[in-house]
Amino acid sequence: MLISNTVATEKPALVAYDLWKLYGTHPVVQGVDFTLQPGEILGLLGPNGAGKTTIVGMLYGAVKPTRGFVKLGSTQVQSNGRLARRRMGIVTQEDNLDPDFSVMENLIHFAHHYRILGRAARQRASELLERVNLQDYARHSVDELSGGMKRRLVLAGP
16 A cells, blocks of 8 residues: 655654454455554555545544554554544545635634634644645635645645
């Protein structure tokens, strides 16, 4: 699934070990194993029904594996899903952007979910826009962004 030339000198960022998911007696995911080092990126490719969404759900704690485990750094994802999700960036097929808000307003709105308000929310939103290289689009409508730019904005949201 992942081919890497990285020499394992750092502690793994993400480990999936022997992940299985059965719905009833029907196996959806069988024996998925991989290790990601810091800075590596994972892409899951496969036909519809191959279990990609189920694997991603197991990686961030939304789906409990039938067998196996996932570790994000030293955090066991199955027992600490909320902590793992705060530390992980996930971009799904659908976005939750509000087309009535500007790019900056969307991030400020997201900040409120984390109880970051006022000047602190604007500051954090500015930092995140810079991190995903969208600072020049802060006042633009979400509808003016390309699909890739929207994905980056969604990733910046948490």
